[in-house]
Amino acid sequence: MLLYDLIIRNGMVVGPEASFTGEIGIKNGKIIKITRDIPIEGKAKEEIDAIGLHIFPGLIDTHVHFNEPGRTDWEGILTGSKSLAAGGVTTYFDMPLNSNPPTIDAYGFRLKQEQAIKKSVTDFRLWGGLVPENVQLLEELIQSGVIGFKAFMSPSGIDEFHHSDDATLMAGMGEIARLGSILAVHAESTVMTELLAAGKIKEGKLSALDYCESRPIISEMEAVRRLLSYAELTGCKVHIVHASSSKVVELITEAKKKGIDVTVETCPHYLSLTSDDFSRLGPIAKCAPPLRSSEEVEALWKALANGEIDVIGSDHSPAPPEMKSSKDGNMFAAWGGISGAQTSLSVLLEEGYWKRNISLQKIAAAMSTNPAKRFGLYPQKGAVAEGSDADLALISLNESFTLKADDLFYRHAHSPYIGKMFRGKNRITIVKGSIVYRNGEILPQENTETIPQ
Numbered sequence: 478m479l480l481y482d483l484i485i486r487n488g489m490v491v492g493p494e495a496s497f498t499g500e501i502g503i504k505n506g507k508i509i510k511i512t513r514d515i516p517i518e519g520k521a522k523e524e525i526d527a528i529g530l531h532i533f534p535g536l537i538d539t540h541v542h543f544n545e546p547g548r549t550d551w552e553g554i555l556t557g558s559k560s561l562a563a564g565g566v567t568t569y570f571d572m573p574l575n576s577n578p579p580t581i582d583a584y585g586f587r588l589k590q591e592q593a594i595k596k597s598v599t600d601f602r603l604w605g606g607l608v609p610e611n612v613q614l615l616e617e618l619i620q621s622g623v624i625g626f627k628a629f630m631s632p633s634g635i636d637e638f639h640h641s642d643d644a645t646l647m648a649g650m651g652e653i654a655r656l657g658s659i660l661a662v663h664a665e666s667t668v669m670t671e672l673l674a675a676g677k678i679k680e681g682k683l684s685a686l687d688y689c690e691s692r693p694i695i696s697e698m699e700a701v702r703r704l705l706s707y708a709e710l711t712g713c714k715v716h717i718v719h720a721s722s723s724k725v726v727e728l729i730t731e732a733k734k735k736g737i738d739v740t741v742e743t744c745p746h747y748l749s750l751t752s753d754d755f756s757r758l759g760p761i762a763k764c765a766p767p768l769r770s771s772e773e774v775e776a777l778w779k780a781l782a783n784g785e786i787d788v789i790g791s792d793h794s795p796a797p798p799e800m801k802s803s804k805d806g807n808m809f810a811a812w813g814g815i816s817g818a819q820t821s822l823s824v825l826l827e828e829g830y831w832k833r834n835i836s837l838q839k840i841a842a843a844m845s846t847n848p849a850k851r852f853g854l855y856p857q858k859g860a861v862a863e864g865s866d867a868d869l870a871l872i873s874l875n876e877s878f879t880l881k882a883d884d885l886f887y888r889h890a891h892s893p894y895i896g897k898m899f900r901g902k903n904r905i906t907i908v909k910g911s912i913v914y915r916n917g918e919i920l921p922q923e924n925t926e927t928i929p930q
């Protein structure tokens with residue numbers, strides 16, 4: 478009898494304190510043995526020689542919009558999950574919008590879950606939405622198995638997913654606290670962003686910089702402060718998504734000190750791109766909240782280095798090319814959302830590890846361990862440890878590549894990073910013991926349909 482299905486030999490395991498040379502034995506989708514500095518004893522059906530590779534706990538992307546069912550022409554579970562696997566991500570949390578129907582009741586949940594079980598090449602969880610119409614349906618969403626709830630404090634850009642007014646937030650947060658779940662929030666002020674945008678549009682000021690000015694940092698800060706008050710009042714756990722500035726992070730750090738149960742996420746694009754890049758690249762780099770200055774980028778890195786940023790999520794939110802272009806230079810009209818599912822770790826390694834001395838431990842924490850802990854998946858996920866799911870990314874740190882459109886598995890080969898050089902390449906992605914990605918290719922899996930893209 479073979480002891481293992483798979484043994485990974487000679488790799489450098491990225492542990493929580495330090496990296497160590499170790500070997501990993503996998504059976505039935507789980508890590509059942511790890512040795513330090515000595516070869517694993519026993520045989521396996523398959524072996525991987527990971528000499529020269531760093532073994533990360535499989536990354537968890539807490540924030541993707543795969544838009545299926547309903548807007549599969551924008552992305553899709555198959556294409557989206559392939560792109561994640563290529564980037565070392567083994568589990569994602571899909572947002573309750575822009576799929577149609579949105580995931581705001583058990584029916585919407587079931588429709589999406591059926592598709593994801595058939596098509597996803599990685600593991601996944603689904604967010605439920607909190608909208609003004611469904612406060613009484615949050616419990617059925619919990620029973621369906623949502624990882625948590627997501628609300629917008631300003632319009633989402635999607636007609637079927639309304640943003641939460643203050644009354645909805647307070648009632649919804651009371652209910653979510655009662656259910657013991659967590660609320661993820663897109664925090665921008667509706668009043669500030671709508672009035673500022675209306676002013677710009679009236680004056681015909683429609684450039685990238687005008688768009689950025691219509692969504693200032695203070696509008697995020699105002700929304701976060703208000704939300705934190707509701708969190709304090711209701712006891713609801715909250716997670717602020719896509720913070721664009723260290724000033725937002727500071728508010729959360731202060732709230733943590735006061736005992737509020739809050740965490741914060743930022744995205745690779747806020748750590749690597751500026752509003753000037755948006756002016757240069759056009760709608761491909763449009764997002765909400767918008768890109769900021771290079772000083773803000775550096776301040777966010779500091780916050781990450783200080784351990785003040787809990788989670789990095791991609792906020793992959795693509796749209797068809799027509800919606801990501803602008804013939805007349807009107808940046809207000811283009812779709813807001815950056816395609817980043819495949820490149821998160823690449824950005825963190827090149828811009829963080831190589832350029833700013835951010836340790837691999839910090840990167841693994843923000844991209845795997847912390848999300849697993851925050852959303853109740855640890856230690857099943859988020860750790861290279863005996864008993865954990867065999868979700869792993871094998872990275873060649875020194876190897877560099879220049880990103881080409883051809884490398885992207887997205888439905889639409891869009892990325893603000895095409896032409897950028899990255900040091901650090903994901904070679905192999907393993908999900909629950911199965912090799913799903915190896916050296917540029919997705920490997921066929923028994924449980925996923927091979928559907929043409």
Ligand SMILES: NC(=O)NC(NC(N)=O)C(=O)[O-]
Pocket residue numbers: 542574575633634635663719763764765766792794813814815
């Ligand atoms: N409807 C969306 O997908 N919106 C997303 N768009 C961005 N971030 O520009 C988001 O997460 O807010």
Ligand SMILES: [Zn+2]
Pocket residue numbers: 663718719765
């Ligand atoms: Zn958002």
Ligand SMILES: [Zn+2]
Pocket residue numbers: 540542572792793794
């Ligand atoms: Zn989003």
